[in-house]
Amino acid sequence: MAGKQVQVRFCVPDLQKERANCSFNKEEITNIFDGGEHNTETRRKLQNIIFSDPNLQDPIPPDYMSHEQRYENELRKAVYVMKKFMTDPQLQDIGGGPEAIKWMYNSILRHAIHKDGNPLMLHFGMFLGAIMGQMSEEQQAEWLPKAMSGEIIGTYTQTELGHGTFLRGLETTATYDPVTDEFIIHSPTITATKWWPGGLGKTSSFAVVMAQLHIRGQNYGPHPFVVQLREHVTHASRPGITVGEIGPRLGLNSNDNGFLRFDNVRIPRTNMVMKHSKVLKDGTYVKPKSAKLSYGVMVLTRVGICYDVCWQLMRATTIATRYAAVRHQSELEVGEAEPQIIEYQTQQYKVLPMIASVYAIWFAADTLRHTYMEVQKNINKGSDLDLLPELHASSCALKALFSTDVTDGISVMRLGCGGHGYLASSNLPRIYTSTTPSQTYEGENTVLWLQVARFLIKSFREASKGGRLQPSVAYFKNHQTQTRRITDLSNSGLVSGYERSVLSMLEAVAKQLQQYSEEGMRYEHAWNACSVRLVNVAKVHARYIVCDQFVKALAKYEGSSGVRQIMDQLCRLYMIYSVTNDQGILLKSGALTPDQCNLLEEELGELLAALRPEAVNLVDAFDLHDEVLDSTLGAWDGDVYNRLYNEAMKSPLNKVDVPDAYYKYLQPLMKSNL
Numbered sequence: 311m312a313g314k315q316v317q318v319r320f321c322v323p324d325l326q327k328e329r330a331n332c333s334f335n336k337e338e339i340t341n342i343f344d345g346g347e348h349n350t351e352t353r354r355k356l357q358n359i360i361f362s363d364p365n366l367q368d369p370i371p372p373d374y375m376s377h378e379q380r381y382e383n384e385l386r387k388a389v390y391v392m393k394k395f396m397t398d399p400q401l402q403d404i405g406g407g408p409e410a411i412k413w414m415y416n417s418i419l420r421h422a423i424h425k426d427g428n429p430l431m432l433h434f435g436m437f438l439g440a441i442m443g444q445m446s447e448e449q450q451a452e453w454l455p456k457a458m459s460g461e462i463i464g465t466y467t468q469t470e471l472g473h474g475t476f477l478r479g480l481e482t483t484a485t486y487d488p489v490t491d492e493f494i495i496h497s498p499t500i501t502a503t504k505w506w507p508g509g510l511g512k513t514s515s516f517a518v519v520m521a522q523l524h525i526r527g528q529n530y531g532p533h534p535f536v537v538q539l540r541e542h543v544t545h546a547s548r549p550g551i552t553v554g555e556i557g558p559r560l561g562l563n564s565n566d567n568g569f570l571r572f573d574n575v576r577i578p579r580t581n582m583v584m585k586h587s588k589v590l591k592d593g594t595y596v597k598p599k600s601a602k603l604s605y606g607v608m609v610l611t612r613v614g615i616c617y618d619v620c621w622q623l624m625r626a627t628t629i630a631t632r633y634a635a636v637r638h639q640s641e642l643e644v645g646e647a648e649p650q651i652i653e654y655q656t657q658q659y660k661v662l663p664m665i666a667s668v669y670a671i672w673f674a675a676d677t678l679r680h681t682y683m684e685v686q687k688n689i690n691k692g693s694d695l696d697l698l699p700e701l702h703a704s705s706c707a708l709k710a711l712f713s714t715d716v717t718d719g720i721s722v723m724r725l726g727c728g729g730h731g732y733l734a735s736s737n738l739p740r741i742y743t744s745t746t747p748s749q750t751y752e753g754e755n756t757v758l759w760l761q762v763a764r765f766l767i768k769s770f771r772e773a774s775k776g777g778r779l780q781p782s783v784a785y786f787k788n789h790q791t792q793t794r795r796i797t798d799l800s801n802s803g804l805v806s807g808y809e810r811s812v813l814s815m816l817e818a819v820a821k822q823l824q825q826y827s828e829e830g831m832r833y834e835h836a837w838n839a840c841s842v843r844l845v846n847v848a849k850v851h852a853r854y855i856v857c858d859q860f861v862k863a864l865a866k867y868e869g870s871s872g873v874r875q876i877m878d879q880l881c882r883l884y885m886i887y888s889v890t891n892d893q894g895i896l897l898k899s900g901a902l903t904p905d906q907c908n909l910l911e912e913e914l915g916e917l918l919a920a921l922r923p924e925a926v927n928l929v930d931a932f933d934l935h936d937e938v939l940d941s942t943l944g945a946w947d948g949d950v951y952n953r954l955y956n957e958a959m960k961s962p963l964n965k966v967d968v969p970d971a972y973y974k975y976l977q978p979l980m981k982s983n984l
């Protein structure tokens with residue numbers, strides 16, 4: 311147990327001091343992020359099994375591996391995990407087999423096993439997600455056991471060279487042939503080539519392929535199909551399939567992101583993924599309840615990404631906070647000992663709001679997950695899909711906001727560690743390069759913001775007609791009667807300030823849209839001409855959701871008073887940090903006055919000072935194992951300098967005193983200048 315380990319494990323005196331006085335029960339906080347005591351126990355049990363297994367160690371640091379070695383090393387570990395989890399009796403009491411694997415890959419532990427991506431990630435995430443969420447029961451009975459056992463490995467192939475964002479523009483076709491009861495999958499152009507899917511290059515034998523459904527010359531739009539890409543046993547690509555890897559990326563280089571082309575590949579009709587839409591043998595198309603239901607896997611993954619980036623922020627804040635308590639630099643008072651850098655208010659301003667953000671993200675992600683589950687339940691019951699626009703808008707808003715906040719936050723954590731934060735051994739560079747693509751995949755963020763804006767404008771118009779509003783915009787109903795100014799600066803007052811700012815921004819942009827329309831501009835062009843403003847209002851609405859959820863989560867919290875008190879302070883910090891960052895917007899909308907902004911800035915300084923003594927305890931409470939952190943700067947013992955030195959010794963350049971390259975290049979140059 312982490313709480314008990316604190317008593318016996320070695321750590322440097324600076325961290326001993328930080329840990330000596332803790333005002334709250336760390337274990338209670340650990341349980342929050344695991345989703346309950348039982349899950350904490352399960353995670354720790356899995357950790358003990360995984361981290362004591364030599365087969366899951368890297369033979370050399372992955373940074374010194376070639377492209378092929380990295381892929382092979384991660385695939386080796388992923389397959390080992392699958393086999394081990396299928397058979398290990400120690401894992402039976404947590405469901406064993408596939409359940410335990412899914413559990414682990416949907417937890418922070420996957421970042422500990424796979425440091426730079428995992429060739430099976432898309433299999434466990436989106437391929438299984440498509441089977442479970444998009445297939446009929448009959449289809450699931452056929453595909454799920456094969457996918458769970460690893461008999462087939464799959465991925466989700468939607469994006470093409472020519473189109474990622476604009477789904478309706480996909481060019482891959484699935485043309486129904488009623489004579490043979492088959493679909494013909496084809497890539498008609500170079501731009502129709504599937505491009506990017508993880509695990510596609512060399513790993514997957516099957517794929518869910520998004521293609522335009524054509525029946526008797528009519529296009530019914532993008533639909534998912536299961537296509538076999540590689541032969542059983544030999545794994546050779548099948549006739550009509552051209553498949554491979556797309557080459558090095560900024561990060562996630564073990565994912566074998568791939569390309570894929572089809573030359574009139576025939577698949578049985580029943581390989582169309584048919585929970586929502588169907589094609590009957592005679593070619594009759596059976597419409598889904600909503601055309602957007604086939605986008606469901608993306609929505610699920612957007613929810614997953616909110617948690618995933620939260621774990622990345624937990625790792626980065628743990629590293630930067632511990633380092634800030636161990637690192638001494640400069641002088642606060644002339645002639646005095648150099649203080650821990652965490653004593654500087656500007657350093658506190660780097661780490662503490664990011665620690666608070668972890669909580670904010672977690673609570674909002676949890677509410678989003680519940681909305682997702684409710685919508686799924688309704689879909690399965692065949693009841694109405696009223697909440698679908700809410701789910702779409704909220705998942706777009708939170709995925710876009712959190713992926714941006716966390717990427718920026720990780721960058722701040724790296725800067726907060728000075729030069730050492732730039733070292734691969736700090737792990738901050740890899741945490742950054744693994745997180746920044748979440749701003750692009752699963753919907754490029756600007757595009758998602760515009761989806762949110764579309765929902766907001768529609769809701770705004772609905773509100774002015776007195777119509778029904780979805781939960782996240784229920785506050786629009788007051789929009790005509792409210793004055794803009796807020797008078798109290800409590801959390802609920804600040805949430806209200808956000809509401810008023812959103813409404814003020816919407817009013818202005820709706821007016822501009824209207825004006826353009828009256829001047830004869832087509833709506834789509836007017837929309838484009840207002841889109842910077844539209845993105846801005848969507849961002850403010852998203853921040854409102856997160857602040858609101860944080861306050862509501864604490865209002866419901868039933869734990870100890872110590873934890874409650876520290877979470878109240880973190881919530882307050884998150885609110886004030888957000889509002890002061892957005893003060894231009896709140897001032898412009900009239901929600902706040904400059905005097906109120908000054909008061910909030912003063913309070914921000916006081917909160918940083920109040921939370922400073924708890925900083926290390928707060929990140930300890932995330933309970934991240936050293937293997938999860940994988941960092942010279944963030945390890946539990948704080949033995950930063952020895953770790954940095956030992957890691958440097960692993961550089962292959964240090965194997966010899968004088969490298970061959972010297973004799974080849976430098977020596978001739980230096981000699982010629984003698």
Ligand SMILES: CC/C=C\C/C=C\C/C=C\C/C=C\C/C=C\C/C=C/C(=O)SCCNC(=O)CCNC(=O)[C@H](O)C(C)(C)COP(=O)(O)OP(=O)(O)OC[C@H]1O[C@@H](n2cnc3c(N)ncnc32)[C@H](O)[C@@H]1OP(=O)(O)O
Nearest residue numbers: 435439468474475477602605611614615618702751752753
């Ligand atoms: C079991 C485990 C499960 C999950 C995994 C867990 C964790 C994963 C965590 C981390 C992941 C780590 C590693 C994975 C790495 C990478 C994976 C990446 C995968 C991918 O990137 S897959 C490809 C993703 N691609 C996109 O997201 C494309 C983005 N584009 C779109 O979504 C759409 O094209 C767009 C922009 C929404 C527009 O669509 P379209 O043109 O069809 O719509 P219209 O504009 O005509 O109409 C809009 C209309 O429709 C509504 N709407 C749109 N989408 C939805 C939806 N999904 N649901 C409901 N409604 C939708 C929209 O609101 C409009 O309604 P309106 O007309 O206003 O009423």
Ligand SMILES: Cc1cc2nc3c(=O)[nH]c(=O)nc-3n(C[C@H](O)[C@H](O)[C@H](O)COP(=O)(O)OP(=O)(O)OC[C@H]3O[C@@H](n4cnc5c(N)ncnc54)[C@H](O)[C@@H]3O)c2cc1C
Nearest residue numbers: 466467468469473474475506507508747751752753754756
């Ligand atoms: C690491 C990684 C993993 C991925 N994994 C997968 C996967 O497993 N499966 C899969 O199918 N795909 C995958 N993708 C692809 C990913 O989903 C797309 O890259 C993403 O959806 C963005 O599409 P795009 O690349 O076409 O960008 P584009 O849409 O071309 O975007 C380029 C620019 O154009 C702007 N833009 C585009 N449309 C609009 C608009 N309507 N309004 C305003 N601005 C616009 C964008 O904001 C952006 O600035 C992955 C991508 C990455 C980076």
